[in-house]
């Protein structure tokens with residue numbers, strides 16, 4: 157019987173040791189998670205990217221004049237017309253794909269101060285009024 161007691165005591169110690177190791181692992185993991193949360197980018201870093209919207213219709217851009225400070229801009233281009241259109245800014249070498257009615261596209265722009273004309277490249281649309289000006293301050 158004495159031998160069995162000794163085995164039980166040893167087993168109890170073993171279980172206690174395993175439990176301690178387990179608790180220590182959880183504590184280390186929680187600490188690591190907190191450290192990760194601490195390294196998330198500050199909100200100011202993302203708010204520096206401007207967002208601008210322009211709507212396409214037959215045959216105009218709304219608004220036709222866009223003004224924005226220099227820097228990074230995401231231009232959201234939404235087609236509220238009845239046929240496909242696009243938005244091209246030749247001075248920046250940027251252009252959306254043709255956008256189907258009720259769909260939108262985005263252009264990510266890195267803008268320097270200046271004046272950049274934009275237009276729809278579908279044949280005849282620019283002449284019909286689909287052109288505008290992007291002014292970067």
Ligand SMILES: [Cu+2]
Pocket residue numbers: 240241242276277278281286
């Ligand atoms: Cu068009």
